[in-house]
Amino acid sequence: MRTPGKRELLGGAVVGVVRDLILSGDVRPGERLGLTRLSELMGMSTTPVRQALFQLSQDGWLVHEPHRGFWVAPLDRADLRDTYHVWAHIEGEIATRAVQRATTAQFAEVRALNSALTALEDHHSQTALDLNEQFHSAVHAVSGAHRLVWFADVAIRSVPLRFNEAFQSVPGWAEVNRHGHTPIVEAMEAGDAHRAGELMEDHFVRTGELLISQLDQLGLWAGPASAGAGPQDG
Numbered sequence: 001m002r003t004p005g006k007r008e009l010l011g012g013a014v015v016g017v018v019r020d021l022i023l024s025g026d027v028r029p030g031e032r033l034g035l036t037r038l039s040e041l042m043g044m045s046t047t048p049v050r051q052a053l054f055q056l057s058q059d060g061w062l063v064h065e066p067h068r069g070f071w072v073a074p075l076d077r078a079d080l081r082d083t084y085h086v087w088a089h090i091e092g093e094i095a096t097r098a099v100q101r102a103t104t105a106q107f108a109e110v111r112a113l114n115s116a117l118t119a120l121e122d123h124h125s126q127t128a129l130d131l132n133e134q135f136h137s138a139v140h141a142v143s144g145a146h147r148l149v150w151f152a153d154v155a156i157r158s159v160p161l162r163f164n165e166a167f168q169s170v171p172g173w174a175e176v177n178r179h180g181h182t183p184i185v186e187a188m189e190a191g192d193a194h195r196a197g198e199l200m201e202d203h204f205v206r207t208g209e210l211l212i213s214q215l216d217q218l219g220l221w222a223g224p225a226s227a228g229a230g231p232q233d234g
Contacts, residue, residue: 014042014052019061022072029074059157077212077221080159084208087155090148092201097143099193106142107189113138114181123174132177172210
C-alpha cells in the first residue's frame with residue numbers, strides 16, 4: 001500500500017476543517033471561501049488548501065468557478081435522500097451477491113467481526129468505528145461485485161457527515177452501528193440472499209434518515225430561493 005505523502009495528509013486535514021465549518025454553520029450555502037484566509041487558518045501554504053477545495057468541489061460540498069474561486073454549495077434535502085437510497089440499494093445488492101459467493105470461512109469472518117462489535121462496551125470509540133468498516137469491507141470483498149463497490153465508494157464521498165469520520169456526532173448512528181448488522185449476518189448464515197440484501201438496504205436507509213434528521217435540527221438546508229443561486233459577493 002502506498003503511504004500518503006505530506007501534501008496529501010495536509011489536504012485531508014483541510015477537507016475535514018472545511019466540512020466542519022459548513023456543518024457547524026460557520027459558513028453558509030453561497031458563501032465564498034477565501035484561499036488566503038483558509039491557508040492562514042490552517043497554518044499552511046495555499047497549495048494543499050487549493051487541492052482540498054478542488055476535492056470538496058468534486059464531492060459536491062463546494063462549487064468552483066474559474067477565476068472567481070470557491071463557494072459553499074447548497075445542501076438539498078431531497079438530493080441527500082436520493083443519494084442515500086441509491087447507495088442503500090447498491091449495498092443491498094452487494095450483500096445479496098456476498099451470500100451467493102461466500103465460503104464457510106468467509107461467513108465466519110463476517111460473524112466474528114459483528115460479534116466483536118456488539119461485545120464492545122464503548123460504542124462511540126474508534127474501535128467500534130474500525131470494526132464497522134472492517135465488517136462492511138469484508139462483505140464487499142466476498143461479493144465480487146467490484147463495480148458496485150466502486151459506486152458505493154462514490155456515494156460515500158457524496159454525502160455530508162460521512163459515517164467513518166463523524167458517526168459520534170449523529171444521534172442514533174452508534175446504536176445502528178452496534179445492532180444493525182446482526183439480522184444481516186443471521187440472514188447471510190441462513191443462506192437467504194434476498195433477505196440479507198433487504199436488511200442491508202434498510203440498514204443504510206436508516207443511517208440516512210438519522211443523518212437527515214440531524215441536519216434538519218442544524219438548519220443547514222438551503223432555502224428555495226438559494227437552491228439555484230450562484231456565489232454571494234462580499
